[in-house]
Amino acid sequence: MRVLVVEDEVRTAAVLRRGLVEEGYAVDVAGDGIDAVWRATETAYDAVVLDLMLPGIDGFEVCRRLRAGHRWAPVLMLTARVYVDDRIRGLDAGADDYLPKPFSFGELTARLRALVRRGAAHRPVVLRVGAVELDPAGHRAWRDGAPVDLTAKEFALLHLLLCHPDEVLTRTYITEHVWDDAFDATSNIVDQYVRYLRRKIDRVGDPSLIETVRGVGYRLCVPLERAAADCGADVRGADVRRADVRGHRTPPAGNDGR
Incomplete structure (x- = not known):
């Protein structure tokens, strides 16, 4: 399974990449929203792990652009924000799941497995x-x-x-x-x-x-x-x-x- 990790914090991105590789995933990393949209548009990922706070464009906009471009890879959104309204915005933007920081790596991989089982079905926001x-x-x-x-x-x-x-x-x-x-x-x-x-x-x-x-x-x-x-x-x-x-x-x- 090939996963795109979108995370601007270098250390966190490295930890996620190393852990997912050890779990058997092929992992690409994008450090900002523009790069994330480009990579997810050019490559058929099995899932996207998407941080919400990104330079350039945020995770909400990344998700909206992917769905508008008919890219249906399951999106697991990560954020340190604790407000329910942010979770609602993320899910309504097209995300499939939401995991607040800090999180257990075991829970992240379990959620990824569940998302991958569902597949990249056509599910537009509008x-x-x-x-x-x-x-x-x-x-x-x-x-x-x-x-x-x-x-x-x-x-x-x-x-x-x-x-x-x-x-x-x-x-x-x-x-x-x-x-x-x-x-x-x-x-x-x-x-x-x-x-x-x-x-x-x-x-x-x-x-x-x-x-x-x-x-x-x-x-x-x-x-x-x-x-x-x-x-x-x-x-x-x-x-x-x-x-x-x-x-x-x-x-x-x-x-x-x-």
Whole structure:
């Protein structure tokens, strides 16, 4: 496993490098934020150990730039700051874990192993499908760059759909992830909120971004050109993914999916 250690304090960087090498990692060291962004952009690291206080640009900005550049290596953020707000900022900037200084080296390596097991999955800070964007941390949404005012449940529904682009989500699956156990599963509240959401994110004269799959549920459509770019294939790759159904259960007789 190859790890990037970003630490401006030379002695601390040397200790981290020596310890990680002894654990079997290949380790590179960056002493400032600009170098860290360059290295993590040019090299496919399995994880990044990132100090928060750096010369040039700080760890928050390093993490934001990596995620904006579609670099998804797990980031373990280190800092001597003890404020909860700093931890929140770090995680919302795209970090995967947070370890305050001083720390046990054994805990650091255990956290690194856990992060590496998860892999470098695609997990942008701001979710984006076509012309729709959503910032979960800031609780903001946009269509074609214009802000969209959403209620809490509309926001949660759009968040769920954006997390599963081009997948069919059954009403049961949506209910289980947006509403709680007190929800009446026999009601049509999912359909109602899909209609509310369509009114706010669709454009008059254009097909709805949220497609009804008769007898099953709903799917957030991915523009074919985006699907081809993301998977490195032609547009037929999007058609293959359209067969995916999340939480599918056989619908009751007479349910036409409307």
